[in-house]
Amino acid sequence: MSMRIIISLLLSLIMFSSCEFDDADQIYDLGNDFIIDPTRVIMVDTLTVNTFNTRIDTFHTSRVNRFLLGMTKNNYGIETYCESYFRIAPDPLADIEETSRFDSIQLILHLDGYHTGDTTQIGEFEVYRLVEDILVDPVTEYLYNNQQFKVEEVPLGRFTLNLNRVITDIDVPTDSVAVSIDPALGQELFDMLVAEKDSILENEIFDKYFKGICIRPVKGKSSFVFGINAKPDTLSSPKLRLYYSDKRYLYDDFVDFPIENEYRNTKGVLSTTYPNYNAFVHITNNYQGSLIESLSSSEDILSSNSTNNVSFIQAGMLRTRIEIPYIDDFYYLGTGTIVSAELFMEPDENNSLEKADLPSQLGMSLVDHKNRYFSPLYVVGSTQKGAIGVLNYNDEFKMKTYYSYDITSFVKDEYDSNAIPKYALMLHLPYDYKYPNVDQLVIGNQASDVNELRLKVYITNY
Amino acid sequence: MILLLLTTFVSMSQNSTSSPYSYFSLGDVQNVAYGRNIAIGGTGYGVRESVYLNLKNPASLTAIDSLSMLYETGVFIKFTRNSTVDGDSKYLDGNISSFALGHRYNSRLMAAFGVMPYSQIGYSFLTSKYIEGEVSTVFTQWKGSGGINKMFYSLGLKLNKNFSLGGEAGFYYGPIIKSRTTTIAAEPGSPTTYTENSQYHGFSFKGSFQYSAKLDDEGSRLVLGGAYSPSYRLSGISDIAIYQAYDAVSVLTYTNEEKAEKIYLPSSFGGGASLTLKGKVMLAADYEMARWSINPNLSENKYVDQQIYSIGLERVSRNSRNFFEKCSYRVGARYDSGYITYKNVAVNDLRFTLGMGMPLRNSLSTVNVAFEIGNRGTLSRGLMDENYSKITLTFSFHDYWFMKRKID
Incomplete structure (x- = not known):
């Protein structure tokens, strides 16, 4: 064999072999016992969620149809x-x-x-x-x-x-x-x-x-x-x-x-x-004689624990403040990341709306300690407005009708920051919803026997 | 030459294997053999040959007496079929297998240096389990790549006609890149990815001897050899990063630089012998033992001491005008008990080898083809059965060739 042939054969083989042939993207399932996955994936739905009644005193009602x-x-x-x-x-x-x-x-x-x-x-x-x-x-x-x-x-x-x-x-x-x-x-x-x-x-x-x-x-x-x-x-x-x-x-x-x-x-x-x-x-x-009589100004909050385990939402007038005080307790599970956090809430039977008339979406924003608007709730890592409570309407099974919210960004930010929670969530009717109206939505709290309020968080720990 | 060397460095970082078994420790340890030794079952402690570099036993370098330079390099293509109870998947990998250069100081001292992969990592597989707190599935996709390369310098010293000593200093380096992506079935848009990029380095030393005895004047010879290498620690730095995806956006949620998990290269010893009959046939056998159990046990699996048995037979090349007569033909087998047990099952490896050395005209250079076919693992206990076949081409050039080029 000629040397030149050998040299070119060698070089081309090196070039050839330098290309990767492996199909590393082929995945196969080795079940759950091939190796122990150190990643813990935990679902927590027992975290405390506190709801509070708040009121708004003035809002504009002109230029309406x-x-x-x-x-x-x-x-x-x-x-x-x-x-x-x-x-x-x-x-x-x-x-x-x-x-x-x-x-x-x-x-x-x-x-x-x-x-x-x-x-x-x-x-x-x-x-x-x-x-x-x-x-x-x-x-x-x-x-x-x-x-x-x-x-x-x-x-x-x-x-x-x-x-x-x-x-x-x-x-x-x-x-x-x-x-x-x-x-x-x-x-x-x-x-x-x-x-x-x-x-x-x-x-x-x-x-x-x-x-x-x-x-x-x-x-x-x-x-x-x-x-x-x-x-x-x-x-x-x-x-x-x-x-x-x-x-x-x-x-x-x-x-x-x-x-x-x-x-x-x-x-x-x-x-x-x-x-x-x-x-x-x-x-x-007129709140006189009502459950929320003691709410005197827009900065006031009144726990739903003292209002029959319900809180109220009414266009322009009443909003429900949501606080999740123990997010940092997740650290007891180890360091990890928040994968998702979803808030579920059931409207009370006693609200002013027929089930079919429930607004299909509820608005949510971040507010400060005086219930003042701070910002919308964004999708994590994006400027896209995130939290939209979607009505899940199901009459077929147990009459489960509930709103579900993706509040991942809020829970993630609270989890990531070491500071004392600065902002809370404020739940309200969407601003563009058949405005003006006086519809009321009554939401149960975690102590309620009939209405579920639940935060479901997925965390991965490494 | 420099270009070849660079190509070697670059391409060694590529995936050269596709096996979930390479997840553990350093991955697939490539301690079989290089060059011609592959085809004779990986034997080499007692093998002594004048036209090849036998890197398994540096004391054998002294056999190369008439040359001042010898260069070996090789490439391989490997086909793997991984079978689980659920089904099969096939992979094709390829890379440069090694690069080595031997040269001579004087008639008693011969040296060789080069780079070769020590271990290779390449896998992509899935595991599943349940979430804590909910009857819901989590899938974890495991991916790994990289591997440890070994740069070495070997010396062989001829003490007398029969006895040689050898030594090898090795520097180990290379990345091990591992990631696992956890996806909750209920939240498919939000996988969490944990990546660990470790750069390892470490040194090793190997001492060896070889004793050669001429049995008759017709070319019969007995060679005995052995090597010992103490345990060395590989250490390094791991860059840890956790990415959390939220639908289309991936957020880096955690980074840290940590000391990489310590890995001990095992202390190992081995011995072997070869018997050449009338210059026509060579029979070789090796035993090797590596004390991997020095490593702390992994949470799920256990390091065990590794034992390797290998035998090989070569029909030595002959002086003839016929090309096929001039070729050498090789056959061998190798059993490796494995160094990690999975679910208390040792994942052993059995391979058969076949090869041929083709001399280049008017020179002592050869082209060596080795074909390996083997099996690793088992289907039982939910493990994986791996069948592979691998073709390696090794080129052994010697100084005669270089001299000729100078004349050109």
């Missing part, structure tokens, strides 16, 4: 009260002949289907004329849930509502209410339309003359809260409708004063950017 009306009391004694405020504007195209005659005036409201509370009772409501201007907060340009504006002593009209069968004065579709309004106001508006047409059709002159409308439940005559479509500039927008007839030309007609669409903002600029800039819902809870 729904008005709320009514009053309802839950099984735990919390009373929720809603009234709505809005302004109306004249139709600039209104043109009434001098030969016409005023007939009647109605407030037309379209229900949007939202309701909560005891709808087997008939509710009674009153419509008032405002004597005070609706003024937004000059800084935030919002109106808040706890604000109220003065109204006339005598209502312009009243109506009853049977949500099982909507009662109307005249024959209009059953998802709307037509409230008869004091004809004196109707006559006044009619006369102005005829006599002072040019000035009354100016928004600002009209606003000075008619400051707005407030609709509120009659005290003690309402056991439910319902929603009214508040979107301006639609067929189902709230409106005052003035009926008139003309004897000479023999016709009936009406003119509308719909909910205000164009407004002047705090800088004095005319705008239509935000719908219902000057309209809002007044929502208050």
Whole structure:
């Protein structure tokens, strides 16, 4: 054999063999007894999870597409009260002949289907004329849930509502209410339309003359809260409708004063950017005599152990604070990593929602010791917002309906940091969930016999 | 030459084996043989040959009397079929097997140096168990690579016509990279990976002798040889890292630099003899014992003393015009009792070898082909049965070749 052949053979073999042929990615199962795996994988679901009731005093309720009306009391004694405020504007195209005659005036409201509370009772409501201007907060340009504006002593009209069968004065579709309004106001508006047409059709002159409308439940005559479509500039927008007839030309007609669409903002600029800039819902809870009576401010917390082992969540008003104080106890198991942490909670039977109406997601965020918002809960290692409580709805087996949350990042951060826990979790209804509403969710705590609250953590230890 | 040396260094870090048994300790210890010795069952203590480097016994280096330089290198391809009760998997590995260079100081002192893999690690397998606190499965995927290389310098000293002494100093170095990825069946998106990258190093020394007696004038000869190597410790640093995956994101949750788990190279001794009959046939046999039990027991498995028996037969090459007559033919067998017991079963290894040495024209250089077929382990007690076959090509070049190139 020639040397050259040998040399090239040798070199090519070295090159060839330097490439890896091994199929190291082929995996085969050697069962659990080939070698002892020193990795301990532990599931812990007995860690203490404390829940607390917290309240929010103010939140903005203007620029919304729904008005709320009514009053309802839950099984735990919390009373929720809603009234709505809005302004109306004249139709600039209104043109009434001098030969016409005023007939009647109605407030037309379209229900949007939202309701909560005891709808087997008939509710009674009153419509008032405002004597005070609706003024937004000059800084935030919002109106808040706890604000109220003065109204006339005598209502312009009243109506009853049977949500099982909507009662109307005249024959209009059953998802709307037509409230008869004091004809004196109707006559006044009619006369102005005829006599002072040019000035009354100016928004600002009209606003000075008619400051707005407030609709509120009659005290003690309402056991439910319902929603009214508040979107301006639609067929189902709230409106005052003035009926008139003309004897000479023999016709009936009406003119509308719909909910205000164009407004002047705090800088004095005319705008239509935000719908219902000057309209809002007044929502208050009366905690007197309820389980959470002692909660006095938004910084307060009240353990669910002293509130029948339940805590409350209500849009804008009530949130549940969750503390997991003993995460560092995992170190007794050795050093390891948190693989996942999932929080399960069951809504109480006594909550205001039918199971099918439970929001499909609940929001969760990090708050400080004074219940102030700190940050959303991120997915570990990412800026993607993480914790979304997903409703697991299962009527088939044991009626298990529960929310489950991935709170891995929170548990991991607490586990990794040596400091005393600085933040807690705050559970709330999602901000975009059918807002505004007064839905309540009642969540059981770990001491509850009926409702499970459980944190399931997987840890690996090396 | 330097290029070859570099290639050797680089490629030795590659996977050269695929066996879950290589998980333990240093992995698959490649203490069989190199070059020509592979084909004669790995025997070598009592083997004495003028045209090959017999690295098993440095005292045999003195047999190389007429040459001033001898270079050996080899490559191998290994096919493995691993069987468990659940099924089989097949692997193909390949790498450079060794590199060695022998040279001569004077007529009494001969030296050799080189690099060879001492142990090889390569595995990827799965185990499963239950979570503590829940009836739910955890899968652990084990992966390993790397291995310990040995750089050595050997000296053979001829005391007289019959008796030689040998010594070898070795430096061991290399990475052992192990990882295990634990996946909870209920949380498949969040595996935890523990990686341990250890760099080991250590020294060793081996002393040996060889006694050769001429039996007649027709080429019959008896050679006796033996070697002893005390125990040495390999130490090193391990970089530990734990990665926790959360869906698509992997987070480094823990790092540490620790002293690597100590591993003791066993003290070992061995002896062997070879008998050459009329210059035509050589019969060799070796016994070797390595005291692995010096290592502390692993939690699950036990180190045991390793015993190796090997025998080999060679039809010596002849002076002839016929190429096939000039070739030498070899056959051998080797039994290795193993150094770790799994579930109290020693994983032993039995192999048969077959080989051929082909001389290169007009030189003393040879190309040696060795074929090994063997079996390791057992299917019983849930263990794994490993069947392998391996072809090794070794090139033994000698100075004559180098001289010729100079003339070119």
